[in-house]
Amino acid sequence: MTAPEASDGIRRAAPVAERRLHPVTPFRRAWAPVAVLAGWAAHDPDQAQEQLTRLTTTMLLAGLAVLVPAASLYGFLSWWFTHFAVTDAELRIRTGLVFRRTAHIRLERIQAVDVTRPLLARVAGVAKLRIDVVGADKKDELAFLGEDEARALRAELLARAAGFAPETAREVGEAPARELMRVPPHKLAISLLLTGATWGALAAALVVPPVLWLATHSVWTVLVTGLPFLGAAGAHTVGRFVGEYDWTVAESPDGLRIDHGLLDRTHETVPPGRVQTVRIVEPLLWRKRDWVRVELDVAGSSGSVLVPVAPRAVAESVVARILPRVTVPSAPVRPPRRAGWCLPVWWRGHGVAVTDTVFAARQGLLRRRLSLVPHAKVQSVRLTQGPWARLWRLADVHVDTGAGKTVTARLRDAHEAAALLHAQAERSRTGRRDAGPDRWMS
DSSP: OOOOBOTTSOBOOOOOOOBOOOTTHHHHHTHHHHHHHHHHHHHSHHHHHHHHHHOOHHHHHHHHHHHHHHHHHHHHHHHHTOEEEEOSSEEEEEEOSSSOEEEEEEGGGEEEEEEEEOHHHHHHTEEEEEEEETTOSSOEEEEEEEHHHHHHHHHHHHHHHTTOOHHHHHHHOSOOOEEEEEOOHHHHHHHHHTSHHHHHHHHHHHHHHHHHHHHHOOHHHHHHHHHHHHHHHHHHHHHHHHHHTTOEEEEETTEEEEEEOSSSEEEEEEOTTOEEEEEEEEOGGGGGGTEEEEEEEETTSOOEEEEEEEEHHHHHHHHHHHSTTOOOOSOOBOOOGGGGGTSTTGGGGOEEEEOSSEEEEEEOSSSEEEEEEEGGGEEEEEEEOOHHHHHTTEEEEEEEETTSOEEEEEEEEHHHHHHHHHHHHHHHHHHHHHOOOOOTTO
């Protein structure tokens, strides 16, 4: 629709049609008044129980007759007063029943758009859209949209973020994807059973209760102490299995797509050019199978997982997609032997390697973590040296990234650390100058 032209000859922008969320949304928001009452009861359970005992059956029915319509009305009104629209320059979201809030999300600032489908939402055929914006700590969301509408809006927003014109972005559609890897459920289950956290919680559940029984001869003490350990082990293992089930990584022009989840399905996109650090994690019990886990630090977001478990060769091939022209160093150089006076035994787990593309630092003896920072993503470089390290002519080199994280090469020879500091500063300058664009589909 063309913009109308005013009588004074000035061409004014045409009003943008605003859209509402899916009609199922009021049922989700109707729970808010109930949640308020539940929060009050949890905050003061004695008072809540006292008030509940005073209520008769008639009063309870009357209260429900008031609460249910009030909750339904609140859900309907909050849905009715929520609108969103995509203009030429921004995504605009208006929310709020009493206090109005309008979010103006610049399209060129969007770095990721994720589609999540909780279990009940999958049954209802709806999905939640979460928008990750550069420089924002909290993600804005649209909950809920129809599944087809959510995917179409996601494709449009990504196309607009990539620089497509408004009239073209709606026709681009979702970019095709090529599957890179899929984690079989049995491999995920085995990897979780071989993690130290699971075995540590189980060992504590087997060792601590008998010791307490010998000391106290109290069954309640044993149960109160042992059950939380068993619950922690189960929650860690089962929770990660449910969340990382059917983990799939695919490559598309808008970045790497990640789909996962047994009950709640999540569709995420790793934005190209926004990855600040890649960590390759290798637990002790995974080494015989040559399995690794890959984690990411993305600017403006909390840490995320790229690969929950995979053979090293497969994981490194996926890393090569997110960090082009990067080769994972195979043998980081350990600190000198005198570093044992500063960190006995564990000094052997540290190491550093520098290539033409990345700064790599390793730490951990039992659970190894190799952190890769592209030179173009380094924000600052620092050298620190405490009095004890200075006595042994050792120093640490810290590399700060745009995600607010620091990668440290610990216990380096002092002369080596000084040379590494100056060389890394120069590599960072040239890396930023030669870095490619951060946009999608480029």
